[in-house]
Amino acid sequence: MRRLSRLVVAAASACTLVGALVGAALAYPNPGLVTGDVVVHDPTMIRTSSGGYVVYSTHGYLEARTSTDRITFTRAGSAFGSPPSWWRTYSSGNDPWAPDISQQSGRYLMYYAVSGFGSNFSAIGLATSSTGQPGSWSDQGVVYSTTTSSDHNAIDPNLLVDASGRWWLSFGSYWTGIRMIRLDPATGKRLSSDQTLYHLATRPDAPYAVEAPDIVRHGGYYYLFASYDRCCAGTSSTYKVKVGRSAAPTGPYVDRSGTSMLSGGGTMVLETHGSVIGPGGQSVLSDVDGDLLVYHYYDGNAGGTPKLGINLIGWDSAGWPYVY
Template sequence: MKRILLWLAMLACLAGSAFSAHAAITINTSVQYKIKNAASGLVLGIDGASQAAGAKVVQWADNGTTDHLWHFMPMGNGEYNIENMLTHQVLGVSSASTADGAQIVQWADSGTRDHLWTVTQAASGNFLIQNVNSGKYLEVFQASNLNTATIDQWGLTGCACQEWQLVNTQVRPYPLPRAVSGNGRFVHDPYMLRDAGGTYWLYGSHQTLATSTDLNTFTPYTNCTTAQRGGYATCPSIGPDFPSWSGLQTPKGWNNGANTDIWAPSLMVVNGTYYQYYSIPYLPSTQAKALIGVATSSAPQGPWTDKGVVTRSWTSNDVPPAGFKKTTDNAIDPAPFRDASGNWWMTWGSWTDGLHLMQLNPATGLQSTTNTTVYTIARRGSPTSAVEGPFIYYYNGYYYFFAPINVCCNASSPYRTIVGRSTSVTGPYVDRGGVALTAGGGTILLSTHGNVIGPGGGSVFTDAGNNNRPTFVYHYYDGNNGGAATLGINPLGFTADGWPFVIAN
């Protein structure tokens, strides 16, 4: 019956000649679109404007609701994830089906191939939206002209019900990051704090340390002599060669003859003591050869005192060196924090078997000896669906989990940031659609838009200079500056039901 109705609709539309498809086109990522069916004149939306993962995608009259707005996120090779701007889930096929007639739904951005789409232009000037996994095309079920008609996939038929218009709203999907200046703004994996005197301290991978008094201009901070400047490893903020890891760090050939290369530092400040947690790759960073250490200081700039190694990882088949053993995790990207009761914790991890959490001993800053459980709090399905760089921030009764997904680190990066939450520090963490983060869940917080490419590697701090507002700091690759890794800053707002979103500065 479906076939009969579809062919009748084709004849009625006289659309068969419109399907001389052109090559895939490039979509503007800096705006939101309405996706309008050429036959019905109705637009794509979410059934009932539901936040639930798995909710049906339907067509509806264009009444201005946010669930009718979509954002194309580039994934490379002319492929896109298509993000709904109400739910911040992506367009996918139910159960990743490859069958004709399979229902189109929204789902967490879990990295599966049914979430990938290409867009080509037909001779009519309208567009065909093709699923990468199935090879089938987005269409209105039975060529219906009715509100609430469902959207499915089908092989190319020539029906105008498979043609779409992309209506440019001229509205950005996300606010731009704060305008920052100064040579200290170039950073990967930023962490920020504000000291008692009102100075903002910016830490990042590869020995980055910068300061600002106004959150606008960032100046590199260094105790290096003039002769030592010019190479981040010639005057390191940590080390060189702390006793706990001397000789096990990145080889000298990588760092202008020096050993140390600090990755993704994060800090806690407790009773006037600064605890800096940092990671160091061992030899080439493949196969999770790494360690996480902690150092303390009475000042944000150091000098730093070695307090030991928190954890090590070694997934390689190579024989582990002394002090290492075979693991399945990746000991990078540490983020310490305190829970609502004042207990100390650290989350960490990258790719491999997901992201983890351990309790810390406040007396040592190292792993607790009374609670040695390692909790897995997030993972995605495959290495090409990466998740890394976790950060947990407690606010208004929830532990909010932030992490970047996909692959960094260049001007074509599909990196983006997701969020989940839990009422318990150890989880389970779920996204707004109800999907567990251990099952690939995660609500999109921020993704590529225009020159803001691959926003990720982020953390959240409470800005005492701005009414204690939670503020998200991250790096992005600036498409207007050769893809330079650049500091992004956006305050966070919260929905009525307590989900964070980025707002303008």
């Protein structure tokens, strides 16, 4: 009987171990099926009024890809046919980055950054469109900028409209991390009556590698998704997506354990697994079948080529997001 009991215990332990390994393997799903032209960095996606999808991404005057089914994507030009004159001040190659698209009061808005890699001599611009389609955008100029003497960086913008209808722009990369300003809904630019520069997230360890904020409202909280660690290094990338939440748009944001995102906190949402390397540069879209995490990753099966990733977001019983 003792031998049988030992066998039963051993079998149960083995099953527990296998279950743990399987659970770990399933902790992060692979990206959902996407095909066609899906080589992107820093994607933002919208479902237009006509029911189709447009993805905009870094480079090429803000590269555009369209889809009718959220699976097959086709390259469709760029947001801009030619660069606004002010871009060259911040980028000798007229190279815009990290767009953020949304639809507000019947028009489409796109915030984006112009900078040089590793520099905080940067600016965030705004463009508007009546359709959201490639080539339809009108530039509205600079919204916010930083210089090499600034302690933060004006890239990776994201618009939040809070529960009271107030507009906020979060942004930031390295230096002191994620910052936020309040915007005027009438212009989409900084609100003159509130010049506060809010601080949302940073790292306690140099080089303070947190960037690409995206804030969404769910239930009674605001959730700050951000990318941590090293981007843009192919299979050597260590990018990952973390999240914190707050009852107010300006923070404080804390992770599941209660650690502030101003102290390096952040609950993991997605990180390297298998051939999916360095996922990040994320945005969140609410679609007809739920919330989506839209991001890029480096494909270990394709020499580290950056590709579009899309996963549905679930919300657990405690209100924390996960991807599936």
